[in-house]
Amino acid sequence: MGNLKVFAGRSHPVLAKAVADYLGQPLGKATIVNFPDREVAVKLEEDVRGRDLFFIQPTCPPANEALMELLIFIDCARRASAERITAVVPYFGYARQDRKDEGRVPITAKLVANLISTAGADRVLTVDLHAAQVQGFFDVPVDNLYAEPVLSRYWREQKMPDLVLVSPDVGNTKRARAYANRLGGDLAIIDKRRISGSDVEVGRIIGDVADKTVLMMDDMITTAGTICSAATLCKNSGAKKIYVGATHAVLCGPAVERLQKAPIDEIVVTNTIPLAQVTADALPKLRVLSIAEMVGEAIHRIHNDESVSSLFI
Numbered sequence: 001m002g003n004l005k006v007f008a009g010r011s012h013p014v015l016a017k018a019v020a021d022y023l024g025q026p027l028g029k030a031t032i033v034n035f036p037d038r039e040v041a042v043k044l045e046e047d048v049r050g051r052d053l054f055f056i057q058p059t060c061p062p063a064n065e066a067l068m069e070l071l072i073f074i075d076c077a078r079r080a081s082a083e084r085i086t087a088v089v090p091y092f093g094y095a096r097q098d099r100k101d102e103g104r105v106p107i108t109a110k111l112v113a114n115l116i117s118t119a120g121a122d123r124v125l126t127v128d129l130h131a132a133q134v135q136g137f138f139d140v141p142v143d144n145l146y147a148e149p150v151l152s153r154y155w156r157e158q159k160m161p162d163l164v165l166v167s168p169d170v171g172n173t174k175r176a177r178a179y180a181n182r183l184g185g186d187l188a189i190i191d192k193r194r195i196s197g198s199d200v201e202v203g204r205i206i207g208d209v210a211d212k213t214v215l216m217m218d219d220m221i222t223t224a225g226t227i228c229s230a231a232t233l234c235k236n237s238g239a240k241k242i243y244v245g246a247t248h249a250v251l252c253g254p255a256v257e258r259l260q261k262a263p264i265d266e267i268v269v270t271n272t273i274p275l276a277q278v279t280a281d282a283l284p285k286l287r288v289l290s291i292a293e294m295v296g297e298a299i300h301r302i303h304n305d306e307s308v309s310s311l312f313i
Helices: 014-021 064-081 108-119 132-137 148-158 169-181 225-236 255-261 277-282 292-303
Strands: 005-010 030-034 040-044 052-056 084-089 123-127 142-145 163-167 186-194 200-206 213-221 241-249 266-270 286-289
Touching: 005 014, 005 292, 014 052, 014 213, 014 292, 030 064, 040 064, 052 064, 052 186, 064 084, 064 108, 084 292, 108 132, 123 292, 132 142, 142 292, 148 169, 148 241, 148 266, 148 286, 163 169, 169 186, 200 225, 213 225, 225 241, 225 255, 255 277, 277 286
Parallel strands: 005 052, 052 084, 084 123, 123 142, 163 186, 163 213, 213 241, 241 266, 266 286
Antiparallel strands: 030 040, 186 200
16 A cells, blocks of 8 residues: 555545545645636645555535646646546536437536546546446546445434335436345336426326335435425325435535425435535434445555455445
């Protein structure tokens, strides 16, 4: 582990410190500041020549600044002659723009993948990409970790009776089925139609939730329109308890207000994105689980050229 170096961006220093602690390594020393015009400046404060570098930076809000900081750090490390640079991006922003679903729109996920590769990253480590096929947008190896073992361990400890896994939309059915196989329980699907970026229209439930404990899992909660509408529909259909889980707690716009009003008993997320204290105070039913150990173990295995996929067998 002598030539391993872990650096933290400004997006999530707490997670980076926890990962470094798991690895038994101090965080690398770097100065990241903004000029008066908000341009980002990066300077490495220690020698990285010939080192195996891991830079931890989720591209969460403010997404554009976090992304630019990531790109500049990668370029800085490459010019400082690091042997290998791995961009550790626990939350990969822009992943939802992964196709042209109408005319005259970009495929921004591919653009961001190109930027990271061109900046000089040799590898990308991320958690629960919105669509697994985004891995194919990169010209460098991508390790897409799954938070499912962390979340499943928590839900299994709750010993929930009469469990039914509800997919909040058709596209999430595979994820719901994976949790159903892991935890046991039935499967139900909600028919949903997206009206805009923040509003959805839910139709009906395909399956039975009456007198059942509902667990809804998604990769992210952004404006919470989908999950709150689905929870209301389940409650109106006779569900006894409703629990919600997600990997990424983006929680922007009206999300907090919606979650406060929704008939949800508990919300469980991971710490891929830092949660503001005001948000935590406003949502007492929100629980945050750490992925630091999982990310740290993945970094350890990458550094030692060991299997990462065996983490999830």
